[in-house]
Amino acid sequence: MTERVHTVLLYSDDPQVRDRMRLAVGTRPASDLTVEFLDAADYAECIRLVDEYEVDLMLLDGEATPGGGLGIARQIKDDRDDSPPTCVVIARAADRWLASFAQVDATLMHPLDPVTTGQTVAGMLRGRAGKLPAA
Secondary structure (H helix, E strand, O other): OOOOEEEEEEEOOOHHHHHHHHHHHOOOOEOOEEEEEEEEOOHHHHHHHHHHOOOOEEEEEOOOOOOOHHHHHHHHHHHOOOOOOEEEEEOOHHHHHHHHHOOOOEEEEOOOOHHHHHHHHHHHHHHHHOOOOOO
């Protein structure tokens, strides 16, 4: 049996932030998980990728402009019954209340800690796998 590859959507208007996200998660956030990445640089691209691919997790930059990750998270949660789990990277701990309002499943802080990021992503992917129908 081949191992399932999970798809993680990285969103930020800054390619360096997307690279830092990718490095913090890695292709194996845990020994039992493998991920591949999709990159989105703007709101429209983010929505298109969620529509076109089976995204297992969205990792969104809360500091992106003009469309921030919190706004995108809320929009996708409002528009889709099957929205993927969402983690938003924020710069200020005080923004956690906004993340709660946006119905975000988890938050991480800039700068990303690879250990915390990998553990958070792995936990969210394992939780998602438990909710998917058997293939």
